Amino acid sequence: MKKYNHTTYTILGILTTDCRSGYAIKQFIDRSLRHFWKISYGQIYPTLRLIADEGLATVQTTSQDGKPDRNEYFLTPKGKSVLTDWLEKPIEEIPVERNEVLLKLFFGRHQSKKHTLQILQNYQQKLEERYLLYSSIEKGISTNSSEQQDAQYWLFTLDYGKRITRASIDWCKSTINQIS
Incomplete structure (x- = not known):
């Protein structure tokens, strides 16, 4: 199975919550994960595109009055499997703190x-x-x-x-x- 980076696994995990759009994902990260895992706003959308291109999530586009279309991402069974496989693998290395x-x-x-x-x-x-x-x-x-x-x-x-x-x-x- 293909190996993805930690940002991809993080966003796959977030898609198991009610967060479906890039904006909602960023808000979720800012409220919770940022205390131990940082992801920049600029990483979210390219990763969502990758996840959709790889068939790990589907995208539903909704039109909004006076605003750009809203893309919502939904985890596919393949995406759930990739996430589960990563979660079940042993940790490769103990994180090193930069202080x-x-x-x-x-x-x-x-x-x-x-x-x-x-x-x-x-x-x-x-x-x-x-x-x-x-x-x-x-x-x-x-x-x-x-x-x-x-x-x-x-x-x-x-x-x-x-x-x-x-x-x-x-x-x-x-x-x-x-x-x-």
């Missing part, structure tokens, strides 16, 4: 202690804001989407993000204390 704070800290002896502490304090503040955002998203899913079949899995990924963020906050506090 500018860690990179700057690695070379920290070449900057002032004061600046290093500012970087870490700023990072901790942003992490605390992210943790609050994740808590808000969790509340929204639990309140508004708990009946959806995907909700439990959304909460699993959100829990991962919360735990990583909490660990990073704790690391910031510890590192700031050690440097101080």
Whole structure:
């Protein structure tokens, strides 16, 4: 079976939800996946075209008054099979995080202690804001989407993000204390 890139698999997965248009897919990504998987707007439409050309989805075009036609994409059995095959394959590699704070800290002896502490304090503040955002998203899913079949899995990924963020906050506090 042909191997696709992660953007293709991501969009196939999104098509299992109620998101059918490029715009709806972008909104879904911005509300949920962007916290751990980034896809640019410019990747969505070429990928949707590929998915349709490969027979992984069908396209229904709807006319709209005063607006361009709206294309809606629906997963085909072949598309569902490709998605399922990818989901069931083992993970090829553990993801490597690119973190500018860690990179700057690695070379920290070449900057002032004061600046290093500012970087870490700023990072901790942003992490605390992210943790609050994740808590808000969790509340929204639990309140508004708990009946959806995907909700439990959304909460699993959100829990991962919360735990990583909490660990990073704790690391910031510890590192700031050690440097101080």
